Amino acid sequence: MHLIIAEKNISANRIAGILAGDEKVRAVKDGSVSTYSFDTKTVVGLKGHVVEVDFEPGYTNWRSTVHTPRSLIDAGTVKKPTEKKIVGLIQKLAKKADLVTIATDYDTEGELIGKEAYELVRAVNKDVPVNRARFSAITPQEIRQAFANLTEIDFALAAAGEARQTIDLMWGASLTRFISIAAKRGGTNILSVGRVQSPTLAMIVEREKEIESFVPETYWMLSLATEKDGTAVEARHTHGKFDDHAEALAAEERTREPLTVTAIKEGQKTDRAPTPLDTTSFIVAASRLGFSAANAMRIAEDLYMNGYISYPRTDNTVYPKSLNLNGILQTLRGTDFDKDVAWVEKNRRPVPTRGKKETTDHPPIHPAGAATRQALAGDRWKIYELVVRRFLATLSPDATWATIKCTFDAGGEPYTATGGRLIDPGWRRVYPYSEAKENILPTFTVGERLPIHGIQLEEKQTQPPPRYSQSKLIQVMEELGLGTKSTRHEVIGKLVSRRYVQGNPLRPTLVGRAVTDALDNHADTITEPEMTRTLEEHMQLIKEQQRTREDVITESREMLHRVFDELEAHEQEIGGEIMEQTAEEHTLGPCPVCGEDLRIRHTGASQFIGCTGYPDCRFNISLPGSMWGRAIRVEEVCSEHTLAHVRLIRKGAPPWNIGCPLCSHIKSNVEALGMMPGMTDDIRERLRARHIYAVYDIAGMKPEALAEAAGVTETEAEMLIAEAGEVLNVLRRRSELRKFLRKIVPPRRGRSHAKIFAKLLDEGIGDIRSLSGARASTLKKAGISEAEAEELLTTSREICHERTLKEAGVPAVSLKKYREAGITSPDAFCLLPIPYLASRTGLNPETVYKHVEKVCEHLDRPVPLKITKGSYERGREDLLAVPGIGETTLEKLLLAGIYDKATLRNADPDQTAAITGIPAATIRTLIANLT
DNA sequence: GCAAGGTC
Numbered sequence: 001m002h003l004i005i006a007e008k009n010i011s012a013n014r015i016a017g018i019l020a021g022d023e024k025v026r027a028v029k030d031g032s033v034s035t036y037s038f039d040t041k042t043v044v045g046l047k048g049h050v051v052e053v054d055f056e057p058g059y060t061n062w063r064s065t066v067h068t069p070r071s072l073i074d075a076g077t078v079k080k081p082t083e084k085k086i087v088g089l090i091q092k093l094a095k096k097a098d099l100v101t102i103a104t105d106y107d108t109e110g111e112l113i114g115k116e117a118y119e120l121v122r123a124v125n126k127d128v129p130v131n132r133a134r135f136s137a138i139t140p141q142e143i144r145q146a147f148a149n150l151t152e153i154d155f156a157l158a159a160a161g162e163a164r165q166t167i168d169l170m171w172g173a174s175l176t177r178f179i180s181i182a183a184k185r186g187g188t189n190i191l192s193v194g195r196v197q198s199p200t201l202a203m204i205v206e207r208e209k210e211i212e213s214f215v216p217e218t219y220w221m222l223s224l225a226t227e228k229d230g231t232a233v234e235a236r237h238t239h240g241k242f243d244d245h246a247e248a249l250a251a252e253e254r255t256r257e258p259l260t261v262t263a264i265k266e267g268q269k270t271d272r273a274p275t276p277l278d279t280t281s282f283i284v285a286a287s288r289l290g291f292s293a294a295n296a297m298r299i300a301e302d303l304y305m306n307g308y309i310s311y312p313r314t315d316n317t318v319y320p321k322s323l324n325l326n327g328i329l330q331t332l333r334g335t336d337f338d339k340d341v342a343w344v345e346k347n348r349r350p351v352p353t354r355g356k357k358e359t360t361d362h363p364p365i366h367p368a369g370a371a372t373r374q375a376l377a378g379d380r381w382k383i384y385e386l387v388v389r390r391f392l393a394t395l396s397p398d399a400t401w402a403t404i405k406c407t408f409d410a411g412g413e414p415y416t417a418t419g420g421r422l423i424d425p426g427w428r429r430v431y432p433y434s435e436a437k438e439n440i441l442p443t444f445t446v447g448e449r450l451p452i453h454g455i456q457l458e459e460k461q462t463q464p465p466p467r468y469s470q471s472k473l474i475q476v477m478e479e480l481g482l483g484t485k486s487t488r489h490e491v492i493g494k495l496v497s498r499r500y501v502q503g504n505p506l507r508p509t510l511v512g513r514a515v516t517d518a519l520d521n522h523a524d525t526i527t528e529p530e531m532t533r534t535l536e537e538h539m540q541l542i543k544e545q546q547r548t549r550e551d552v553i554t555e556s557r558e559m560l561h562r563v564f565d566e567l568e569a570h571e572q573e574i575g576g577e578i579m580e581q582t583a584e585e586h587t588l589g590p591c592p593v594c595g596e597d598l599r600i601r602h603t604g605a606s607q608f609i610g611c612t613g614y615p616d617c618r619f620n621i622s623l624p625g626s627m628w629g630r631a632i633r634v635e636e637v638c639s640e641h642t643l644a645h646v647r648l649i650r651k652g653a654p655p656w657n658i659g660c661p662l663c664s665h666i667k668s669n670v671e672a673l674g675m676m677p678g679m680t681d682d683i684r685e686r687l688r689a690r691h692i693y694a695v696y697d698i699a700g701m702k703p704e705a706l707a708e709a710a711g712v713t714e715t716e717a718e719m720l721i722a723e724a725g726e727v728l729n730v731l732r733r734r735s736e737l738r739k740f741l742r743k744i745v746p747p748r749r750g751r752s753h754a755k756i757f758a759k760l761l762d763e764g765i766g767d768i769r770s771l772s773g774a775r776a777s778t779l780k781k782a783g784i785s786e787a788e789a790e791e792l793l794t795t796s797r798e799i800c801h802e803r804t805l806k807e808a809g810v811p812a813v814s815l816k817k818y819r820e821a822g823i824t825s826p827d828a829f830c831l832l833p834i835p836y837l838a839s840r841t842g843l844n845p846e847t848v849y850k851h852v853e854k855v856c857e858h859l860d861r862p863v864p865l866k867i868t869k870g871s872y873e874r875g876r877e878d879l880l881a882v883p884g885i886g887e888t889t890l891e892k893l894l895l896a897g898i899y900d901k902a903t904l905r906n907a908d909p910d911q912t913a914a915i916t917g918i919p920a921a922t923i924r925t926l927i928a929n930l931t
Numbered sequence: 932g933c934a935a936g937g938t939c
Contacts, residue, residue: 008938048937055933062932072933083938109937165935172934180933187932194934301939313938487936 003097004043004133005090005117007104010305011138012036012045015103018143019043033089042093046104050083050090051116053165055173062177062186069178070564073170073557079116087120094121094128102153103133103146107361108539109484111154112161118153136360139322159549160539167535167556168195174560175526178567179518182575183582188630191515191578192498195531196483197491198519201500202527203476204468205508205516214464220248221460224415225453226259226408228442232453235259235408235415252457256411258449263407269420271399271436273427275355276364277390278317279485280478285390287471288433289382292504293489299383300365307369308376309387313486314362317355323363325352325395335370337388340430344392347426353394366391389431396427399436406444410452417441467505480529481536514581518574523563587612588633589643592662592691593619598643600631607631609646609661619691621665624648629656638663662693669694672731676723683710683720695731699724733767740768740799744792751783759783769803772796801825808858810851817841830861835872835899839891845872867899875900883929884922892916901930 004019006012016025016036026037036043056076059067067075081087094100100121102114118130132153135146175193185191222237237255242248277285279297286296300312319325332341355364367388373381402423408415419441422428428436468476474488483491495501500512508516519527538555541547567574586600588609596613600623607630609621623631629648636645638660646664648656658664666688672695673679690709692698698706699721707717737760742753759782765771772793779789804826805815818824821840823832834852838845845867856863878901879885879893896915898904905927913920 046937047939050937052936053934060932069933105937113937161936168934168936170934174933176933190932192933196935305939484936486938491935 001093001097002041002099002101003093003121004041004101004103005114005121006043006045007110007113008047009034009045011103012043014138015143016041016043018138018140019147030089031085033085035089035093043103044086044089044093046086046090046113046117047083049113049116050081050086051079051120052082053077053162053169054080055169062181069174069181070561070568072174072177073560073564075170077166077169079119090117090120091124094125097121097125097128100128100130101133101147101150102130103135105361106134106136107359108157108161108543110361111157112165114153115155115158115162137320137322137363139324142322154543156545157543160542163542163549163552164535164539166553170557171195171526171560174564175519175523175567178564178571179515179574179578182571183514183578184575190498191511192494193515193519193526195526195535196477196487197494198516198526199480199482199529199532200473200477200491201495201508201512202516202520203473204495204501204506205513207465207468208508208513211464211467216461216463217243218245219243219460219462220245221458222248222251222255222455223458224255224259224410224455226450227453228444228450231442233417233441235406235417238407238414238416248457251413252455254411255413255415255452255455257452259408259410259415259452261406261444261446261448261450262409262414264444264446265405267403267405268423269401269403271401271426271428273349273353273396273398274390274393274431275353276317276319276366276394277387278314278355278357278364279312280474280488281317281355282312282365282387283474283489284471285386285433286383287469289386291379291383293470293474294493295379296383297489299380300387303376303380303384303387304368308367308371308384310364310366310368311362312365314359314364315357315485316359316362316364318358318364319352319354319366319394320363323366328367328391329395331370332367332388332392336373337392340389340392344395344430347397348395349397386433389433393427393431396430397424399426399428400424404441406441408450467507469505473506481532482529510585511578511582514578517581518578522566522570522574525559525563585633587644588646588661589637589641591617591619592641593617598661600633600646602626602630621661622696623658623661624656629653631658666693672727675727675730676720678716678720678723683712686710695724695727699728730766733769734761737765737767737771740771740796741792744795745784745788756782756784768796769800772800798824804858805855809854814841814843814847814851817843826855826859830856830859833894833897833899834864834867835875835897836891836894838872839894845869872899875903879904882926884926889918889926892918905930 004012004015006015013027013034013036016038019041020038023038028035028037033044054077055072056078059072059075061067100118102117104110104114104117114132121128121130130153131150133146133150135142172192172194176190179193180186180190183191220242222239222242224235226233226235237251239251242251275281282300283293283296287293291299297312300309303309304312329341329345332338365387367384371381371384376384400423402421404419406417406419408417419439421438421440422436425436470489470492473492477483477488477491482488492501492506495512499509500515501508516527525531538547538552542549542552583599588598588600590596591598591611591613594611594613594617596611596617598609598619598621599612601608601610605626607623607626609623611617611619623646629650631646631648633644634647637643638645641660641662643660643662646658646661648658673684676695687693687698687710692709701709701721703714703717703721706712706720707714710717710720712720738753741756745753745756760766760771763774763778763782765774765778774793776786776789776793779792780786784792801824802815802819805818806812808826810818818837818841823837823840830852834845834848837843837852838848841848846869849866853863876890876899879890879899880887882904885893893899893904893912893916896907896912898907898912907923907927909920909923909927912918912923
């Protein structure tokens with residue numbers, strides 16, 4: 001069998017189709033992996049890299065004192081499968097193969113992916129010959145050519161890729177760990193560092209600093225308005241920007257009628273048709289239509305998978321000779337673009353346009369199949385149309401403009417006006433995405449005199465450089481060689497998810513800034529694009545076999561060690577600076593009580609807003625627990641309290657906007673305060689003026705302090721404090737009920753917990769106790785099913801029983817024993833005989849008596865007679881001596897309160913029979929057997 | 932828990 005390994009499933013499928021010719025291809029899906037077989041050949045697709053490099057085992061603990069961040073530099077690496085199913089299938093097929101051909105993409109990374117596949121094959125089959133097919137497009141011609149001229153894997157090329165892998169891992173992982181540990185950050189808050197992400201972040205930070213330090217300069221622009229044949233014309237002073245106001249004023253002063261035409265220069269300008277799309281120019285074009293980089297790529301990948309466009313990850317801006325341009329035009333015939341295609345066919349330029357970059361991996365992005373507006377709704381259609389129109393534009397003639405430049409004189413001051421008219425729209429007919437702005441001037445003649453309708457001296461300011469938009473950043477990254485066509489947009493996503501940058505255009509956060517500053521000061525190798533350039537040079541040398549992979553990696557190791565010398569010497573300082581700089585990220589604004597900063601505090605599962613004046617100032621605002629999301633500061637500031645708004649963010653959930661935390665705090669306490677009978681509007685206002693907003697705060701106050709703050713007597717204050725305590729209890733019980741409901745009743749469409757809870761509250765059910773006494777019909781009205789109601793009632797009863805017993809004073813250890821004996825309700829304590837309880841639980845009857853006494857008194861029920869341990873044990877012995885009484889019978893008798901000879905002798909046989917289930921006649925016999 | 936690179 002001849003095994004052919006392609007880079008991805010789609011390639012495998014198409015390669016099989018081409019090589020099979022007229023023969024039928026058998027597609028077999030084994031789990032999620034497809035194979036394509038014909039004749040004696042089987043083609044299978046990888047998923048890009050199916051193995052990944054990682055450190056050898058033993059380096060997983062970040063806080064290890066042996067395996068420190070620095071130790072990662074010299075740690076060994078291993079390759080581990082990430083796509084186990086594919087790896088498994090490749091090895092299964094490789095065992096049976098008598099020839100293996102690697103048919104991955106024709107670039108460095110493709111060669112490495114091929115070598116990884118080769119290693120997987122070798123691991124299970126030592127002898128099978130392995131060769132390589134190289135093609136730069138999956139077209140019948142290229143593929144047949146490649147398979148007719150099979151070559152060998154280029155191990156030097158693959159080694160260049162491996163050097164990159166190792167160097168990226170050791171720099172990235174060691175620095176990420178070092179800086180995260182220094183700044184005491186873990187979990188989802190780690191501070192990542194990498195060869196591509198760090199220089200990218202640094203650019204955004206640097207731009208922000210330029211903007212901040214920008215000092216605008218004032219300048220003046222002088223222009224005048226004139227007119228000919230009813231057409232208004234604006235002419236600008238040829239001096240352009242005036243830096244000197246006096247000079248501008250003097251020029252304005254001298255400007256006077258008549259305005260004389262001094263020269264006219266006419267010309268023509270060609271407006272080049274756009275070049276074929278590579279990934280970057282595609283992202284730029286899509287961003288003009290309002291698509292984010294990630295979204296544009298997601299849609300393009302989708303269109304590619306469905307056969308509408310070609311592979312969207314390419315660096316190529318030149319159509320390869322093998323690309324059948326006429327065929328593509330033919331495909332687009334009869335679609336929405338029919339007229340445009342016909343026009344292009346008729347007016348086609350001799351050679352398609354070409355961009356600056358030409359590579360061998362994939363052709364530029366072009367249409368691959370016909371689609372209808374109906375089949376591709378909305379955004380997908382917009383992207384498809386963009387690709388189609390761009391393709392058409394690259395085959396269309398250039399546009400031509402007629403230009404005119406007219407110069408004037410006004411009192412010795414020179415002015416000029418320029419005009420442009422599109423005389424041949426060319427490619428613009430089929431590619432309407434950039435507007436052709438015409439400015440048509442009236443026909444002037446030299447020497448002609450014109451009126452001046454107004455002179456304008458405009459004061460302007462120089463502008464700071466703009467922030468990077470996503471597409472601009474991707475363009476700059478490409479210029480600097482940072483990242484690849486496939487990863488640039490993901491890098492931006494990574495910076496966002498690490499909370500280093502936000503918004504579009506991109507702005508750095510304080511964390512992003514702090515990390516960049518720290519790296520800039522102590523490890524600037526990693527923040528410079530230079531590192532990538534050097535790496536690429538080294539990779540080139542490896543490809544040319546002038547250097548080895550090991551040699552390059554060793555050099556990089558030594559450099560990284562030197563970086564660590566510097567970092568470790570300043571660990572405290574680096575960590576301290578990052579923590580200090582980022583503290584502001586949690587600062588919301590002034591404390592209403594003392595004016596110090598209010599700050600979000602995270603402590604494990606709980607989070608709250610506290611005052612930096614603590615412990616002198618104890619003002620604080622509680623926040624929902626971290627399970628609802630991590631509290632972060634947002635841009636908006638409350639105009640009333642000058643506090644930044646707060647938002648809870650959680651993965652996979654929409655953000656919970658709390659808004660101004662103080663407004664929210666006040667609002668959420670309005671209802672609770674209203675639940676206090678003694679609370680009046682007056683008191684509330686006075687308390688609010690003292691920044692006392694919550695029932696919780698009132699409950700914790702001293703009567704004197706409250707009396708003073710609320711303007712009431714101390715007696716009234718005491719009452720208010722007691723009321724506040726009671727309200728807190730009610731609220732606590734409510735929240736307990738809420739939690740309980742959530743545990744048992746799952747939320748469903750149209751019945752949120754909030755809804756159920758509100759309905760129950762309407763019915764007067766505000767805690768677990770009232771729920772345990774509720775009717776099933778009431779629960780049903782609240783949207784709870786019968787089975788759920790049953791469970792709610794049983795469970796809530798159990799909880800209430802246990803709570804009553806605890807309240808009565810039964811210790812928890814004993815409660816456990818009762819529970820194990822199946823004795824759970826307070827009624828059981830009051831009604832069951834003490835000897836029975838003692839026997840079932842194994843507890844001392846005197847102890848049981850104490851418990852029963854407590855429960856009965858708590859419930860206001862009569863307390864039964866006490867039984868001593870001695871009489872209990874004697875009675876037991878005596879009864880077991882009576883013929884016919886064994887352990888089982890005794891247990892039953894205990895239930896009827898019979899625990900010794902006397903109680904048995906005095907028992908009513910019929911009644912005892914009813915309780916114990918022992919026949920009355922048997923009981924009579926037992927009594928008769930008493931001696 | 933870390934990078935960057937493939938692909939989905």
